[in-house]
Amino acid sequence: MVTGYAIAEIITFFLVAGLIFIKMDPFYESVFFVSFVSFILIYIIYFIKDLDNPFGYSEEDTLAD
Numbered sequence: 001m002v003t004g005y006a007i008a009e010i011i012t013f014f015l016v017a018g019l020i021f022i023k024m025d026p027f028y029e030s031v032f033f034v035s036f037v038s039f040i041l042i043y044i045i046y047f048i049k050d051l052d053n054p055f056g057y058s059e060e061d062t063l064a065d
Contacts, residue, residue: 012041
């Protein structure tokens with residue numbers, strides 16, 4: 001399953017980097033768009049990792065215990 005995480009993180013990195021370096025006008029709309037898409041992609045990665053280990057089974061002390 002580690003390979004799936006690596007692929008998702010690499011794709012997210014390249015998408016966010018591509019969005020940052022692309023020229024979009026007007027400036028404030030492009031900042032909002034890039035921020036929103038980056039937030040959603042990064043949040044989805046953390047959400048999938050949390051779903052994979054819902055109760056912190058491999059961790060010693062978690063709030064879910």
